[in-house]
Amino acid sequence: MNAGSIRLYSYWRSSAAYRVRIALNLKGLPHEIVPVHLARDGGEQHKPPFSDLNPQELVPVLLHGNRILRQSMAIMEYLDETWPTPPLMPATARDRQRVRALAQVIACDVHPLNNLRVLQFFENTWNVPQAEREAWVRHWIQVGFEALETTLCDNPSTGAFCDGEVPSMADCCLVPQVYNAGRFGVDMAPYRTIRRINEACLALEAFDAARPENQPDAPAGS
Amino acid sequence: MNAGSIRLYSYWRSSAAYRVRIALNLKGLPHEIVPVHLARDGGEQHKPPFSDLNPQELVPVLLHGNRILRQSMAIMEYLDETWPTPPLMPATARDRQRVRALAQVIACDVHPLNNLRVLQFFENTWNVPQAEREAWVRHWIQVGFEALETTLCDNPSTGAFCDGEVPSMADCCLVPQVYNAGRFGVDMAPYRTIRRINEACLALEAFDAARPENQPDAPAGS
Incomplete structure (x- = not known):
């Protein structure tokens, strides 16, 4: 190497x-x-x-x-x-704080609750049925997205992307979480700003090429 | 204000x-x-x-x-x-990455699994008995601390504190997590480096004054 x-x-x-x-x-x-x-x-x-x-x-x-x-x-x-x-981060301490906080809503308070090892614990240690495991996943995505939607739509710093007119670390976290929401059948209708930003991101080649289905290890037809 | x-x-x-x-x-x-x-x-x-x-x-x-x-x-x-x-963060990009990663082991992968709203969900929605809720808390602290102990004791950047000889953001995350481990009866014996760093931190006035029991809203005798 x-x-x-x-x-x-x-x-x-x-x-x-x-x-x-x-x-x-x-x-x-x-x-x-x-x-x-x-x-x-x-x-x-x-x-x-x-x-x-x-x-x-x-x-x-x-x-x-x-x-x-x-x-x-x-x-x-x-x-x-x-x-x-x-840049993935904005120019001022205030705006960087905001971008990090938006990223952390997802990367601390949504995703870790729903990742593979947690779902395996529920299945193997607590014998939680699949339907309840999936309801758990949807619950925490909805709790996180409700707060995120309010935070994004209330703030003049929100632009085409989470922070202004260029993608930041917050968008890098948002798009994969929306993908997960889709996998688990979360109703995205209430999250208008999140949907709008997600679409703006996925229109960019950098986001599109990173999609799960465009990875070398994605199963055929995924 | x-x-x-x-x-x-x-x-x-x-x-x-x-x-x-x-x-x-x-x-x-x-x-x-x-x-x-x-x-x-x-x-x-x-x-x-x-x-x-x-x-x-x-x-x-x-x-x-x-x-x-x-x-x-x-x-x-x-x-x-x-x-x-x-400074709460080290001087180089490499060392900042390490400090953020150590902090995130706790702040993303341990604490969010164990906080109040999750334990309330288990109690109120899934009717998980208290003993199992507490075993869940201990499990994720142990999983996180095992990885953290290995990461800390294998790395020459570890000093009196998580990174070198001054406290950083990683120590600000570590000490509260050790406090939580104590609340839930986690056996700390296997985590020699974590224990050593926790003690070095709590010997400092800045950490001591921040302890839960030294807060204005702590119940008497806590």
């Missing part, structure tokens, strides 16, 4: 990996995608070589040369600091 | 509010604590005036003059950008 080369350990349907794929595309950074299959054989994330890269056994991991970078939001901030143009 | 004054909406036992209390103390910033009682009358966070400040109905919220700031990690980064000395 070259000193400056970028390798992203990803899974096509992981929404945390999807965020970083978007960020890499927005920056125009050449990179290699290394698929980690989260379901096959009990999950490749739980075995070497991947588990040596991340003791949390979660994707994504990004290698930049020999640097091992974990946690999707921390990776995106690193990409933005290392390659500042085009 | 003066233009530059700081007001923190907090609850003594909220670990997300505890993080920001530490950060404010480390920066030496004068501030007013406004208690929001998360249990009384169904939770003051669900009613105006607090719910007008945060549609997520979660603490903490920080007011800086008339700016409304939400999400504990985003608030801490704002404090650090606005008052850079002493």
Whole structure:
């Protein structure tokens, strides 16, 4: 691996990996995608070589040369600091706070409640039926999206995207969460601003190329 | 309220509010604590005036003059950008990435699974018995701490604190999570590095003053 080369350990349907794929595309950074299959054989994330890269056994991991970078939001901030143009973060402390807070509504308070390991715990340890597991997922997406919709539509900083007229880290988090909402049948009708921003994002090549169905490890017909 | 004054909406036992209390103390910033009682009358966070400040109905919220700031990690980064000395974040992009990633192991992948609204959902919607709810809390703390312990003890950047010899945003997240672990009876014996860092932090006045039991809204004898 070259000193400056970028390798992203990803899974096509992981929404945390999807965020970083978007960020890499927005920056125009050449990179290699290394698929980690989260379901096959009990999950490749739980075995070497991947588990040596991340003791949390979660994707994504990004290698930049020999640097091992974990946690999707921390990776995106690193990409933005290392390659500042085009920016993923706004210019002022106030606006950066807002973008980080919007991203964290999703990346702290929605997604971790609904990811694979949590749903596996419910299925295997508590024997929660599938219908209730899916209702749980929808519940937390709806709670998060209601707050996010209010926050976005009340604020003059919201533009074509979450913050103004260029995509930011907040949009990198929003679009994968809307994808998840679709998988679980969340009614998106109440979230007009979220839908509008999601559509504006997906019209961009950087977002489109990062979609789950456009990944090398996506099953045929997905 | 003066233009530059700081007001923190907090609850003594909220670990997300505890993080920001530490950060404010480390920066030496004068501030007013406004208690929001998360249990009384169904939770003051669900009613105006607090719910007008945060549609997520979660603490903490920080007011800086008339700016409304939400999400504990985003608030801490704002404090650090606005008052850079002493720093909460290291000097290089690589080290900042590491500190953010350590913070996010806790603030994304442990704490949101265990906070009040999730435990209330289990109790009220799924009728999960208390013993199982508490086992759930311990499970995710243990999963997170195992990964964190490995990450910390394997890395030469770890010093007296999570990153080197001064407290950072990662320590502001770690100490409240160790407090939570104590509340729920997690056996801390396996986490030698976490215990050592937690003790180093709590020896500092900034951390000590932020402890739940030292808050104005802590019940007598807590």
